Amino acid sequence: MSNINDAERQGLARPIENEKKAATPLSEGSVAGVSPAERRGLGQSPINKKIAIHKNDKIFKHFGIWNDYIIESCEKLGLDYDVVDCYKNGFIHQMRNYDYLFFPPDNHVLADKIAASNILEVAHRQGLKVFPNFDTIWHFDDKIAEEYAFQSVNALTPNCWIFFLLDECLEWLNNEATYPIIAKLRCGSGSNGVTLLRDSTQATKYAKAMFSKGLDPSPSLMYKAYSKAQSSRSLKTILSRIKKIPTFLNTRRHAKMLSREKGYCYFQEFIPNDGYDIKIVVIGDKLSFFARKVRKGDFRASGGGDVMYDRKLVTKQIIDSAFYVADKLGLQSVGFDYVVNKNTGEGLIIEMCYGFDWRLLYDAGGHFTRDGIWFDEPINAPEEIVKNLVMV
Ligand SMILES: Nc1ncnc2c1ncn2[C@@H]1O[C@H](COP(=O)(O)OP(=O)(O)O)[C@@H](O)[C@H]1O
Numbered sequence: 001m002s003n004i005n006d007a008e009r010q011g012l013a014r015p016i017e018n019e020k021k022a023a024t025p026l027s028e029g030s031v032a033g034v035s036p037a038e039r040r041g042l043g044q045s046p047i048n049k050k051i052a053i054h055k056n057d058k059i060f061k062h063f064g065i066w067n068d069y070i071i072e073s074c075e076k077l078g079l080d081y082d083v084v085d086c087y088k089n090g091f092i093h094q095m096r097n098y099d100y101l102f103f104p105p106d107n108h109v110l111a112d113k114i115a116a117s118n119i120l121e122v123a124h125r126q127g128l129k130v131f132p133n134f135d136t137i138w139h140f141d142d143k144i145a146e147e148y149a150f151q152s153v154n155a156l157t158p159n160c161w162i163f164f165l166l167d168e169c170l171e172w173l174n175n176e177a178t179y180p181i182i183a184k185l186r187c188g189s190g191s192n193g194v195t196l197l198r199d200s201t202q203a204t205k206y207a208k209a210m211f212s213k214g215l216d217p218s219p220s221l222m223y224k225a226y227s228k229a230q231s232s233r234s235l236k237t238i239l240s241r242i243k244k245i246p247t248f249l250n251t252r253r254h255a256k257m258l259s260r261e262k263g264y265c266y267f268q269e270f271i272p273n274d275g276y277d278i279k280i281v282v283i284g285d286k287l288s289f290f291a292r293k294v295r296k297g298d299f300r301a302s303g304g305g306d307v308m309y310d311r312k313l314v315t316k317q318i319i320d321s322a323f324y325v326a327d328k329l330g331l332q333s334v335g336f337d338y339v340v341n342k343n344t345g346e347g348l349i350i351e352m353c354y355g356f357d358w359r360l361l362y363d364a365g366g367h368f369t370r371d372g373i374w375f376d377e378p379i380n381a382p383e384e385i386v387k388n389l390v391m392v
Pocket residue numbers: 158182184188189190191192193194268269270271272273276277294299300301302303337339350351
Protein backbone atom coordinates (compact mmCIF):
# COMPACT_ATOMS: atom_id res chain seq x y z
CA MET A 1 0.00 0.00 0.00
CA SER A 2 2.83 2.42 0.90
CA ASN A 3 4.42 1.67 -2.47
CA ILE A 4 1.25 2.66 -4.20
CA ASN A 5 1.14 5.94 -2.32
CA ASP A 6 4.82 6.64 -3.11
CA ALA A 7 4.12 5.94 -6.74
CA GLU A 8 1.14 8.24 -6.64
CA ARG A 9 3.24 11.00 -5.08
CA GLN A 10 5.83 10.64 -7.82
CA GLY A 11 3.11 10.75 -10.47
CA LEU A 12 3.77 7.15 -11.43
CA ALA A 13 0.34 5.86 -10.55
CA ARG A 14 -3.17 7.08 -10.74
CA PRO A 15 -4.49 8.38 -7.40
CA ILE A 16 -7.35 6.21 -6.34
CA GLU A 17 -10.31 8.35 -5.40
CA ASN A 18 -12.01 5.68 -3.40
CA GLU A 19 -8.99 4.46 -1.58
CA LYS A 20 -9.89 5.89 1.76
CA LYS A 21 -13.61 5.60 1.26
CA ALA A 22 -15.30 2.36 2.12
CA ALA A 23 -16.41 0.29 -0.85
CA THR A 24 -20.14 0.53 -1.47
CA PRO A 25 -21.56 -2.79 -0.45
CA LEU A 26 -24.55 -4.29 -2.24
CA SER A 27 -26.26 -4.96 1.02
CA GLU A 28 -24.63 -4.15 4.24
CA GLY A 29 -23.69 -6.66 6.84
CA SER A 30 -22.31 -3.72 8.77
CA VAL A 31 -24.50 -0.63 8.96
CA ALA A 32 -23.02 2.60 10.30
CA GLY A 33 -20.33 0.72 12.16
CA VAL A 34 -22.77 -1.66 13.79
CA SER A 35 -21.92 -5.28 13.17
CA PRO A 36 -24.60 -7.94 12.56
CA ALA A 37 -23.63 -9.44 15.91
CA GLU A 38 -24.10 -6.13 17.67
CA ARG A 39 -27.43 -5.54 15.92
CA ARG A 40 -28.61 -8.87 17.22
CA GLY A 41 -27.30 -8.06 20.67
CA LEU A 42 -24.58 -10.69 20.52
CA GLY A 43 -21.81 -8.25 21.22
CA GLN A 44 -18.69 -7.07 19.49
CA SER A 45 -17.45 -8.85 16.38
CA PRO A 46 -14.52 -11.10 17.39
CA ILE A 47 -12.35 -9.38 14.80
CA ASN A 48 -12.25 -5.83 13.58
CA LYS A 49 -11.15 -6.73 10.09
CA LYS A 50 -13.40 -6.25 7.11
CA ILE A 51 -14.80 -9.16 5.15
CA ALA A 52 -16.11 -8.89 1.59
CA ILE A 53 -18.32 -11.61 0.13
CA HIS A 54 -18.92 -11.54 -3.61
CA LYS A 55 -22.46 -12.05 -4.88
CA ASN A 56 -24.21 -11.13 -8.09
CA ASP A 57 -27.66 -12.68 -8.35
CA LYS A 58 -28.20 -11.30 -11.84
CA ILE A 59 -25.26 -13.29 -13.13
CA PHE A 60 -26.18 -16.46 -11.25
CA LYS A 61 -28.64 -17.50 -8.59
CA HIS A 62 -28.92 -21.10 -7.50
CA PHE A 63 -30.15 -22.81 -4.35
CA GLY A 64 -26.75 -24.48 -3.88
CA ILE A 65 -24.62 -21.39 -4.43
CA TRP A 66 -21.91 -21.09 -1.75
CA ASN A 67 -21.97 -17.28 -1.36
CA ASP A 68 -25.29 -17.40 0.48
CA TYR A 69 -23.98 -19.94 2.97
CA ILE A 70 -20.78 -17.98 3.55
CA ILE A 71 -22.97 -14.98 4.36
CA GLU A 72 -25.11 -17.16 6.64
CA SER A 73 -21.96 -18.43 8.36
CA CYS A 74 -20.64 -14.89 8.98
CA GLU A 75 -24.01 -13.99 10.49
CA LYS A 76 -23.93 -17.07 12.69
CA LEU A 77 -20.37 -16.42 13.81
CA GLY A 78 -21.12 -12.75 14.48
CA LEU A 79 -18.61 -11.48 11.92
CA ASP A 80 -18.85 -8.13 10.23
CA TYR A 81 -19.09 -8.39 6.45
CA ASP A 82 -20.16 -6.57 3.29
CA VAL A 83 -21.80 -8.22 0.34
CA VAL A 84 -19.95 -6.87 -2.70
CA ASP A 85 -20.04 -7.31 -6.47
CA CYS A 86 -16.52 -8.01 -7.73
CA TYR A 87 -17.81 -7.61 -11.30
CA LYS A 88 -18.70 -3.97 -10.76
CA ASN A 89 -16.30 -1.72 -12.65
CA GLY A 90 -13.91 -0.13 -10.19
CA PHE A 91 -14.17 -2.85 -7.57
CA ILE A 92 -10.50 -3.78 -7.93
CA HIS A 93 -9.64 -0.31 -6.57
CA GLN A 94 -12.06 -0.72 -3.69
CA MET A 95 -10.71 -4.09 -2.63
CA ARG A 96 -7.99 -2.61 -0.51
CA ASN A 97 -10.63 -1.47 1.96
CA TYR A 98 -11.06 -5.09 2.93
CA ASP A 99 -8.98 -7.71 4.71
CA TYR A 100 -10.77 -10.80 3.42
CA LEU A 101 -12.50 -11.71 0.16
CA PHE A 102 -14.75 -14.72 -0.34
CA PHE A 103 -15.53 -15.41 -4.00
CA PRO A 104 -16.52 -19.03 -4.54
CA PRO A 105 -16.88 -19.44 -8.33
CA ASP A 106 -19.41 -21.69 -10.07
CA ASN A 107 -18.28 -23.93 -12.89
CA HIS A 108 -21.42 -23.26 -14.98
CA VAL A 109 -20.93 -19.48 -15.02
CA LEU A 110 -18.78 -18.12 -17.82
CA ALA A 111 -18.05 -14.84 -16.00
CA ASP A 112 -16.71 -16.80 -13.01
CA LYS A 113 -14.58 -18.96 -15.28
CA ILE A 114 -13.15 -15.92 -17.03
CA ALA A 115 -12.56 -13.68 -14.04
CA ALA A 116 -12.81 -15.30 -10.60
CA SER A 117 -9.29 -16.64 -10.19
CA ASN A 118 -7.78 -13.40 -11.54
CA ILE A 119 -9.85 -11.26 -9.20
CA LEU A 120 -8.92 -13.48 -6.26
CA GLU A 121 -5.25 -13.28 -7.21
CA VAL A 122 -5.19 -9.47 -7.43
CA ALA A 123 -6.98 -9.34 -4.09
CA HIS A 124 -4.26 -11.59 -2.65
CA ARG A 125 -1.58 -9.35 -4.17
CA GLN A 126 -3.17 -6.38 -2.43
CA GLY A 127 -2.79 -8.14 0.89
CA LEU A 128 -6.25 -9.66 1.37
CA LYS A 129 -6.72 -13.19 2.60
CA VAL A 130 -8.94 -14.89 0.07
CA PHE A 131 -11.08 -17.93 -0.39
CA PRO A 132 -10.46 -19.82 -2.60
CA ASN A 133 -6.76 -18.95 -2.69
CA PHE A 134 -4.50 -19.61 -5.67
CA ASP A 135 -3.40 -23.09 -4.55
CA THR A 136 -7.04 -24.06 -4.15
CA ILE A 137 -8.35 -22.52 -7.37
CA TRP A 138 -5.72 -22.75 -10.16
CA HIS A 139 -7.00 -26.19 -11.28
CA PHE A 140 -10.70 -25.39 -10.76
CA ASP A 141 -12.99 -27.16 -13.25
CA ASP A 142 -10.03 -28.30 -15.31
CA LYS A 143 -9.39 -32.03 -14.99
CA ILE A 144 -6.15 -31.79 -16.98
CA ALA A 145 -4.78 -29.19 -14.55
CA GLU A 146 -5.95 -31.40 -11.67
CA GLU A 147 -4.09 -34.32 -13.23
CA TYR A 148 -0.87 -32.27 -13.39
CA ALA A 149 -1.35 -31.27 -9.76
CA PHE A 150 -1.89 -34.92 -8.72
CA GLN A 151 1.16 -36.10 -10.63
CA SER A 152 3.31 -33.37 -9.10
CA VAL A 153 2.73 -34.84 -5.62
CA ASN A 154 2.59 -38.51 -6.68
CA ALA A 155 -1.05 -38.87 -5.69
CA LEU A 156 -2.61 -42.28 -6.13
CA THR A 157 -4.72 -41.83 -9.28
CA PRO A 158 -5.73 -44.00 -12.26
CA ASN A 159 -3.22 -44.05 -15.13
CA CYS A 160 -3.96 -41.28 -17.56
CA TRP A 161 -3.07 -40.12 -21.06
CA ILE A 162 -3.36 -36.57 -22.38
CA PHE A 163 -3.00 -35.66 -26.07
CA PHE A 164 -2.88 -32.34 -27.85
CA LEU A 165 -2.28 -33.81 -31.35
CA LEU A 166 -4.79 -35.98 -33.18
CA ASP A 167 -2.26 -38.23 -34.93
CA GLU A 168 -0.45 -39.08 -31.66
CA CYS A 169 -3.80 -39.69 -30.02
CA LEU A 170 -5.00 -42.03 -32.79
CA GLU A 171 -1.69 -43.86 -32.78
CA TRP A 172 -2.10 -44.58 -29.05
CA LEU A 173 -5.80 -45.44 -29.30
CA ASN A 174 -5.23 -47.91 -32.13
CA ASN A 175 -1.97 -49.52 -31.04
CA GLU A 176 -1.49 -49.22 -27.30
CA ALA A 177 -4.70 -48.54 -25.39
CA THR A 178 -6.37 -51.31 -23.41
CA TYR A 179 -10.16 -50.99 -23.48
CA PRO A 180 -12.41 -49.90 -21.95
CA ILE A 181 -10.98 -46.47 -21.20
CA ILE A 182 -12.66 -43.37 -19.84
CA ALA A 183 -12.64 -40.08 -21.75
CA LYS A 184 -13.24 -36.87 -19.84
CA LEU A 185 -13.79 -33.28 -20.82
CA ARG A 186 -11.65 -30.95 -18.75
CA CYS A 187 -14.69 -29.20 -17.34
CA GLY A 188 -18.15 -30.08 -16.12
CA SER A 189 -19.71 -31.94 -13.23
CA GLY A 190 -22.46 -34.46 -12.54
CA SER A 191 -20.79 -36.99 -14.91
CA ASN A 192 -21.80 -34.92 -17.96
CA GLY A 193 -18.43 -34.81 -19.70
CA VAL A 194 -17.42 -38.39 -18.81
CA THR A 195 -17.71 -41.18 -21.39
CA LEU A 196 -16.77 -44.87 -21.50
CA LEU A 197 -15.01 -45.90 -24.71
CA ARG A 198 -15.32 -49.66 -25.24
CA ASP A 199 -13.11 -50.14 -28.28
CA SER A 200 -10.86 -48.36 -30.76
CA THR A 201 -13.74 -47.63 -33.16
CA GLN A 202 -15.64 -45.66 -30.50
CA ALA A 203 -12.42 -44.05 -29.29
CA THR A 204 -11.37 -42.95 -32.79
CA LYS A 205 -14.77 -41.34 -33.36
CA TYR A 206 -14.50 -39.53 -30.01
CA ALA A 207 -10.96 -38.28 -30.74
CA LYS A 208 -11.88 -37.04 -34.21
CA ALA A 209 -14.80 -35.10 -32.75
CA MET A 210 -12.56 -33.58 -30.07
CA PHE A 211 -10.06 -32.43 -32.70
CA SER A 212 -12.71 -30.97 -35.05
CA LYS A 213 -16.02 -29.46 -33.95
CA GLY A 214 -15.52 -30.42 -30.29
CA LEU A 215 -18.10 -31.34 -27.66
CA ASP A 216 -20.66 -29.22 -25.80
CA PRO A 217 -19.77 -29.17 -22.07
CA SER A 218 -23.20 -28.01 -20.80
CA PRO A 219 -25.27 -30.50 -18.78
CA SER A 220 -27.51 -32.64 -20.94
CA LEU A 221 -31.26 -32.52 -20.35
CA MET A 222 -31.64 -36.14 -21.47
CA TYR A 223 -28.91 -37.38 -19.14
CA LYS A 224 -30.36 -35.45 -16.22
CA ALA A 225 -33.82 -36.96 -16.80
CA TYR A 226 -32.35 -40.45 -17.22
CA SER A 227 -30.13 -39.98 -14.22
CA LYS A 228 -32.93 -38.98 -11.88
CA ALA A 229 -35.26 -41.69 -13.21
CA GLN A 230 -32.60 -44.28 -12.36
CA SER A 231 -32.26 -43.18 -8.78
CA SER A 232 -35.75 -41.99 -7.79
CA ARG A 233 -37.07 -43.89 -4.79
CA SER A 234 -39.90 -42.27 -2.89
CA LEU A 235 -42.66 -39.86 -3.91
CA LYS A 236 -41.00 -37.26 -1.63
CA THR A 237 -37.70 -37.51 -3.52
CA ILE A 238 -39.47 -37.35 -6.85
CA LEU A 239 -41.43 -34.23 -5.80
CA SER A 240 -38.29 -32.54 -4.50
CA ARG A 241 -36.57 -33.26 -7.80
CA ILE A 242 -39.46 -31.81 -9.76
CA LYS A 243 -39.09 -28.62 -7.70
CA LYS A 244 -35.44 -28.40 -8.74
CA ILE A 245 -36.20 -28.51 -12.49
CA PRO A 246 -36.29 -24.68 -12.94
CA THR A 247 -32.93 -24.42 -11.13
CA PHE A 248 -31.43 -27.04 -13.43
CA LEU A 249 -32.77 -25.23 -16.51
CA ASN A 250 -31.30 -21.96 -15.24
CA THR A 251 -27.91 -23.60 -14.67
CA ARG A 252 -28.06 -25.17 -18.11
CA ARG A 253 -28.92 -21.82 -19.71
CA HIS A 254 -25.77 -20.36 -18.16
CA ALA A 255 -23.64 -23.37 -19.10
CA LYS A 256 -24.79 -23.01 -22.73
CA MET A 257 -22.60 -19.88 -22.85
CA LEU A 258 -19.48 -22.02 -22.38
CA SER A 259 -17.50 -22.76 -25.53
CA ARG A 260 -17.28 -26.22 -26.98
CA GLU A 261 -14.39 -28.25 -25.66
CA LYS A 262 -11.84 -29.24 -28.27
CA GLY A 263 -8.19 -29.57 -29.18
CA TYR A 264 -7.27 -32.24 -26.63
CA CYS A 265 -8.16 -35.70 -25.39
CA TYR A 266 -7.94 -36.74 -21.76
CA PHE A 267 -8.24 -40.45 -21.02
CA GLN A 268 -8.21 -42.31 -17.72
CA GLU A 269 -7.77 -45.97 -17.00
CA PHE A 270 -11.14 -47.51 -16.06
CA ILE A 271 -10.96 -48.69 -12.44
CA PRO A 272 -13.03 -51.84 -11.85
CA ASN A 273 -15.23 -51.07 -8.86
CA ASP A 274 -18.27 -52.14 -6.86
CA GLY A 275 -20.55 -49.46 -8.25
CA TYR A 276 -19.96 -46.36 -6.14
CA ASP A 277 -17.63 -43.42 -5.78
CA ILE A 278 -16.83 -41.56 -2.55
CA LYS A 279 -16.61 -37.82 -2.13
CA ILE A 280 -13.92 -37.25 0.48
CA VAL A 281 -13.81 -33.69 1.77
CA VAL A 282 -10.80 -32.27 3.60
CA ILE A 283 -11.01 -28.89 5.31
CA GLY A 284 -8.10 -28.18 7.65
CA ASP A 285 -7.78 -31.06 10.11
CA LYS A 286 -11.22 -32.51 9.39
CA LEU A 287 -12.33 -35.04 6.82
CA SER A 288 -15.80 -36.29 5.99
CA PHE A 289 -17.56 -38.03 3.13
CA PHE A 290 -20.58 -39.20 1.23
CA ALA A 291 -20.67 -42.11 -1.17
CA ARG A 292 -22.83 -42.31 -4.28
CA LYS A 293 -23.99 -45.39 -6.10
CA VAL A 294 -23.64 -45.48 -9.87
CA ARG A 295 -26.88 -45.11 -11.83
CA LYS A 296 -28.55 -48.32 -12.99
CA GLY A 297 -27.04 -49.50 -16.27
CA ASP A 298 -24.29 -46.87 -16.05
CA PHE A 299 -20.72 -46.69 -14.67
CA ARG A 300 -21.06 -43.11 -13.39
CA ALA A 301 -22.03 -42.05 -9.86
CA SER A 302 -21.46 -38.29 -9.82
CA GLY A 303 -24.71 -36.32 -10.06
CA GLY A 304 -26.86 -39.39 -9.30
CA GLY A 305 -29.18 -39.42 -6.31
CA ASP A 306 -28.33 -42.56 -4.32
CA VAL A 307 -26.21 -41.47 -1.39
CA MET A 308 -24.71 -43.82 1.22
CA TYR A 309 -23.02 -43.04 4.55
CA ASP A 310 -21.28 -46.31 5.32
CA ARG A 311 -18.19 -45.23 7.31
CA LYS A 312 -16.44 -48.53 6.63
CA LEU A 313 -15.98 -47.37 3.02
CA VAL A 314 -13.59 -44.69 4.28
CA THR A 315 -10.45 -46.74 4.87
CA LYS A 316 -7.28 -45.55 6.60
CA GLN A 317 -5.55 -45.58 3.20
CA ILE A 318 -8.18 -43.15 1.84
CA ILE A 319 -7.97 -40.90 4.90
CA ASP A 320 -4.16 -40.78 4.77
CA SER A 321 -4.02 -40.20 1.04
CA ALA A 322 -6.65 -37.43 1.12
CA PHE A 323 -4.86 -35.50 3.91
CA TYR A 324 -1.52 -36.06 2.17
CA VAL A 325 -2.69 -34.62 -1.18
CA ALA A 326 -4.68 -31.77 0.39
CA ASP A 327 -1.63 -30.75 2.46
CA LYS A 328 0.90 -31.12 -0.36
CA LEU A 329 -1.22 -29.04 -2.73
CA GLY A 330 -2.10 -26.49 -0.04
CA LEU A 331 -5.86 -26.79 -0.50
CA GLN A 332 -8.06 -24.72 1.82
CA SER A 333 -11.05 -26.92 1.03
CA VAL A 334 -11.32 -29.89 -1.30
CA GLY A 335 -13.73 -32.59 -2.33
CA PHE A 336 -11.82 -35.50 -3.86
CA ASP A 337 -13.74 -38.17 -5.76
CA TYR A 338 -12.41 -41.63 -4.97
CA VAL A 339 -13.11 -44.86 -6.84
CA VAL A 340 -12.12 -48.05 -5.02
CA ASN A 341 -10.44 -50.73 -7.11
CA LYS A 342 -12.40 -53.87 -6.26
CA ASN A 343 -9.39 -56.10 -7.01
CA THR A 344 -6.89 -54.32 -4.76
CA GLY A 345 -9.19 -52.48 -2.30
CA GLU A 346 -7.18 -49.33 -3.01
CA GLY A 347 -8.92 -45.94 -3.24
CA LEU A 348 -7.79 -43.78 -6.17
CA ILE A 349 -8.51 -40.10 -6.66
CA ILE A 350 -10.28 -39.46 -9.98
CA GLU A 351 -10.85 -35.70 -9.64
CA MET A 352 -11.10 -32.81 -7.16
CA CYS A 353 -12.84 -29.49 -6.62
CA TYR A 354 -12.84 -26.90 -3.82
CA GLY A 355 -16.66 -27.05 -3.78
CA PHE A 356 -19.19 -29.86 -3.40
CA ASP A 357 -22.69 -30.46 -2.06
CA TRP A 358 -21.98 -29.34 1.50
CA ARG A 359 -25.45 -30.39 2.71
CA LEU A 360 -24.83 -33.99 1.71
CA LEU A 361 -21.53 -33.72 3.58
CA TYR A 362 -23.25 -32.34 6.67
CA ASP A 363 -25.63 -35.30 6.64
CA ALA A 364 -22.68 -37.65 7.23
CA GLY A 365 -23.23 -36.59 10.85
CA GLY A 366 -19.57 -36.30 11.80
CA HIS A 367 -15.97 -36.22 10.72
CA PHE A 368 -12.67 -38.07 10.92
CA THR A 369 -9.51 -36.54 12.38
CA ARG A 370 -6.06 -37.02 10.89
CA ASP A 371 -5.70 -40.10 13.13
CA GLY A 372 -8.77 -41.65 11.58
CA ILE A 373 -10.89 -41.15 14.70
CA TRP A 374 -14.57 -40.39 14.09
CA PHE A 375 -16.36 -37.62 15.97
CA ASP A 376 -20.13 -37.18 15.79
CA GLU A 377 -19.76 -33.51 14.85
CA PRO A 378 -20.79 -32.86 11.26
CA ILE A 379 -18.76 -30.45 9.12
CA ASN A 380 -20.64 -27.33 8.09
CA ALA A 381 -18.27 -26.65 5.19
CA PRO A 382 -18.92 -22.93 4.53
CA GLU A 383 -18.74 -22.20 8.26
CA GLU A 384 -15.55 -24.24 8.67
CA ILE A 385 -13.96 -22.37 5.77
CA VAL A 386 -14.90 -18.98 7.23
CA LYS A 387 -13.55 -19.99 10.64
CA ASN A 388 -10.27 -21.28 9.18
CA LEU A 389 -9.66 -18.13 7.14
CA VAL A 390 -10.85 -15.45 9.51
CA MET A 391 -10.74 -16.77 13.05
CA VAL A 392 -7.67 -19.03 13.24
N1 LIG B 1 -11.24 -43.81 -13.80
C1 LIG B 1 -12.48 -44.18 -13.47
N2 LIG B 1 -12.79 -45.48 -13.26
C2 LIG B 1 -14.06 -45.85 -12.94
N3 LIG B 1 -15.09 -44.99 -12.85
C3 LIG B 1 -14.84 -43.67 -13.04
C4 LIG B 1 -13.53 -43.19 -13.36
N4 LIG B 1 -13.58 -41.87 -13.53
C5 LIG B 1 -14.85 -41.52 -13.32
N5 LIG B 1 -15.63 -42.59 -13.03
C6 LIG B 1 -17.08 -42.55 -12.74
O1 LIG B 1 -17.64 -41.47 -13.47
C7 LIG B 1 -18.22 -40.49 -12.58
C8 LIG B 1 -17.94 -39.08 -13.09
O2 LIG B 1 -16.52 -38.86 -13.17
P1 LIG B 1 -15.81 -37.60 -12.53
O3 LIG B 1 -14.41 -37.61 -12.98
O4 LIG B 1 -16.06 -37.59 -11.08
O5 LIG B 1 -16.56 -36.39 -13.25
P2 LIG B 1 -17.58 -35.26 -12.75
O6 LIG B 1 -16.76 -34.02 -12.71
O7 LIG B 1 -18.62 -35.20 -13.78
O8 LIG B 1 -18.08 -35.65 -11.40
C9 LIG B 1 -17.62 -40.79 -11.23
O9 LIG B 1 -18.56 -40.42 -10.22
C10 LIG B 1 -17.34 -42.28 -11.26
O10 LIG B 1 -18.50 -43.00 -10.86
